[in-house]
Each structure stands twice: as structure tokens, then as C-alpha cells.
Amino acid sequence: MIDRFNLYRFASPATFYPLAGKLIPWFAAAGVLFGLVGLYIGMLVAPTDFQQGEGYRIIFIHVPTSWMSMFIYLVMAFWAAIGLAFNTRLSGMMAQALAPTGALMAFLSLWTGALWGKPMWGTWWVWDARLTSELILLFLYIGYMALVAAIDDPRRADKAGGILLLVGVVNIPIIYFSVKWWNTLHQGSSVNLTKSSMAEIMLWGMLLMALAFWMYAIAVALARVRTLMLERERNAEWVRKMLSEENA
């Protein structure tokens, strides 16, 4: 207790498991809270768009999920790099735990995009740069999950998946720009740091929704990583001790 706080302590599943268990309710509550406020602002407070009418409100789901789908891939690549460099057990599990959520976000982004595209562009799908690169991102998530699922040895699965993630991260900018030069129709980004073309209240709604999805992703990934830890370390001393304490 006296010695200084050591972050590396939590690189061990035995210490991270209870910590994750304590953190999940907080992140879940924050996700629900941000989500409720964000939806309230997005659906009720934000004014109707003068061009797109009420239909634009799907932006409050569409943009945050797109952000998260890209962000989660970067986080996975970060964990993969840590795992390959320091040979830590937890990093690979974190990357694996994040993958389904990332794939879900990419899928939601495409789905809401299609729902938005039909009334605005008059078509469910166009082969536009952004749509295509989001689709490719979904393929990359699926490829990662398929590779990890095909390898029985968990350590090899972590490492092989890590290399694939890093190769993917190098490739994503190349894919993005090649697809962009290939074809583009999607409107430019509505948000950037210096000036935003949106009303301030809409921006707030979107940021809150992004936070809500972020917190949701953390909570779900932590819950998933806990089950992964139990599955892989089922023969370890700390798991037995914990389970016997729970059963007692």
C-alpha cells in the first residue's frame, strides 16, 4: 500500500480481472447517461435541418459509430504493438476483446449510412470512397476475427493477429487514399477542429453520442476480456481461488 502506484501491476490478468470488474459498472453507467442526454439533444433539442429535414437526425448514430469503428481499430493495433514488443499476455486479449465491438460499429455505420442515403441521395448504396473504405474496414475486422478463431493456440493467435493488425494499420491510409482518388461523392466532413459547419447544439449532441458509444465500447470490451481471461487462465491458481471463494 505504501509503495508507489505501479501501472504495470495491471498487466497481469490476476490483478486486472477484479479491476475490470469494478470498472465495468462505471463505464456502463457513463455510457447510458451520455447516451440519454445525447439522444435527448439529438432527437428533441436540435433544430430541424433546413435542407435535410428530420432525416438528418440519423447523424447522431451514424457519425459516432464511424468514428468508433476507426478508433477501435487503432486501439487494437496499439495493443497488438504492445503485445508484440513486450510479450504481454493481456494485450492480445484486449485486441481480441475489442474486435467484435469494432466490427459492430463498422456494420452500424454502414447500415445507418444506407438508411440515411436512401432519402438523401435516393440510393441505399453508392461506390463512394468513404462507403467503400468503411466496408473494407469491416472486411479487415472480419479477417482478424477469422484468423484468431482459426488458431487453437491462444498465444500464437494473439501474435499472428497482432501482425495482421499492424499490417492493416499500415495499409489503411493507402487503402483510404486509393479509394478516395478512385471515386468520391460523400459530403466532406462536417466537423473539424477550427470551424464546424454545424449548429453548435448538433455538435454537442454528436459529441455526447460519441462519448456514449466510447463508454459502451470500453464496458463491453472489459466484460469480454474478463471472460477471455477466465477461459485462458482456467488452470491458474488465482482463477481457482477466486471461483472457490465465489462458490463458498
Place this chain on the structure above:
Amino acid sequence: MLKIIFSVIARDLQLAMRRQADIVSALFFFVIVVSLFPLGIGPETDLLRKLAPGVLWVAALLATMLSLPRLFADDHRDGTLEQLALSPYPLGLIVTGKTIAHWLVSGLPLALIAPILGVQFDLAADALWVLTLTILIGTPALSGIGAIGAALTLGLRGGGVLLSLLVLPLYIPVLIFGAGAVEATVSGLGGDGHLSLLAAMTTAAIGFAPWASAAALKIALE
């Protein structure tokens, strides 16, 4: 350094020459896939001319994919790969040699036969030339990136299908610029820009991909 690469290339080529049927069957796969498109779409010359770059390039991607699983699998099965990994030379160099050999037996023949198929699609002479050039420049990148996938899926259940799932999304830039160069030539815009980007991607893939493949191989051999 070059000596190691050359000796690996010579060895792999010799092995490939003893199994020529494999090379020929991948080549005929390419020819058959390309010939299926006019049958499916219809024989209108204008339409075919427009489709030709894309069809030929997609068929080239698939044909290169066909021979990828065997890139390391045979050596893995008889233990040669472990010996190569134990040798005092960097595994990345050995993989570079194997990648080049793979290109020589799978990419180069595609480039040689592509103009004939292009004629069937009624491409003009300059477009034919650019098509050959793009396949010649682009397929080394396919071999390089494909080798990463082959190393990652080495010895896994359902390796072939998994390999295509991993590798095909990464092939997209090569496809876009390869087919784009031919299209730009057909439409009169000139494909120089596309060709330069394609060459840049191949250079990067040949330079960096073998090291990623070597890392993946080491994991597979652990």
C-alpha cells in the same frame, strides 16, 4: 546478401520446374475466369472493352491467390522451413527470395498471357501495352502482401479460404491503380500517374512485406 536471395530463388524455381502442372493450372485458371465473363455478360464489344481492365485484374488477383498457400506449406511439411529459419541468414532475406520466385512462376506468366486475353476483349494496342505493364509491375506487390497472409495462415485449418479473407482486402489499392491505369489509357487521359503509384506500392511491398512475413513465420514455427 544478394547471393542468399539468388540461391533461394534458384532453389524455388527448380522445385517449381519439377511441378510444372501447378504453374500451368494457375495460368489456365486465369484464362478460364477471364473467358467466363463474356459468356456471362454477352458479346457486345463496347461493353467488353469497358470491362476488360477490371475483369483481367480481378482474375489476376485470384490466380495469384491460388498458388499462395503452397508458398510456405511444402517447405513447412518436410521441415525445410525450420532449417531455413535456423540458418545464420536473416529470415527476411530468405522470404524475399521466395517471394520473388513466387512472382516468377505465378505473376510473370500472367503478364505474358494478358495481352492475348486483352485482344479478345477488343482492347486497343496502347491499352494492351499498359495492361501488360501494370500486371508486370503490380503482381510483385501481390506476391509480397500475399506472402504475409500465407505465413500467418501456415498450417491452419481451412487455410486457403482464410488466406483469401485476409489478403484480398489488402490487395484493393493494387487493383484500383492497376485497372485504373488501363482505364485511363482507354479513355485517353494517360495512365502515367497510376503506373507510378503502382510502382511505388510494389517497391514498398517488396521492401517491407518480407519482414512482416518473416515475423509471422517465426510465430508459426514456435
